Amino acid sequence: MVLALDNIANWNLAYTGTFTRTFDLTLPLSDYGYIGEVQIPSTFDSSYLTVKATSPDAKPSWRQLGYARQKFRVGVQDGGVDAVLNKRYLLSLNQPTLLVFDPSIAPTYTLSLRPFNWFKTVTIYIYKYTGTL
Numbered sequence: 001m002v003l004a005l006d007n008i009a010n011w012n013l014a015y016t017g018t019f020t021r022t023f024d025l026t027l028p029l030s031d032y033g034y035i036g037e038v039q040i041p042s043t044f045d046s047s048y049l050t051v052k053a054t055s056p057d058a059k060p061s062w063r064q065l066g067y068a069r070q071k072f073r074v075g076v077q078d079g080g081v082d083a084v085l086n087k088r089y090l091l092s093l094n095q096p097t098l099l100v101f102d103p104s105i106a107p108t109y110t111l112s113l114r115p116f117n118w119f120k121t122v123t124i125y126i127y128k129y130t131g132t133l
Helices: none
Strands: 011-020 048-054 064-078 081-092 097-100 110-115 121-129
Touching: 048 064, 048 081, 048 110, 064 097, 081 097, 110 121
Parallel strands: none
Antiparallel strands: 011 121, 048 097, 048 121, 064 081, 064 110
């Protein structure tokens, strides 16, 4: 199997979103605010995604944004929740990060993103691979 990852025609923008930190006065040190974990409101069925993350307030020395995690449902419930987190990827800042997921484990899934606490605003672009496998 040879993938044509370098062919722009094989990638479609599946999601884009901008997230800004919020302040929760019930939390310790809430004056600093945080973005927190973000559940992407899309379901994905591609084994290959690229995630590009940008931030207007990032310092030039910052290279990573945070983590992306695959989430899917299983038949075992724990406290009424039947979703598990599988793979976790460290996301690069200002350049695409390739995420590869095994379709035999979960043919469809969602993503959650967790930017590092020092980011005030982040924009996420998620592209899915639509080329032939």
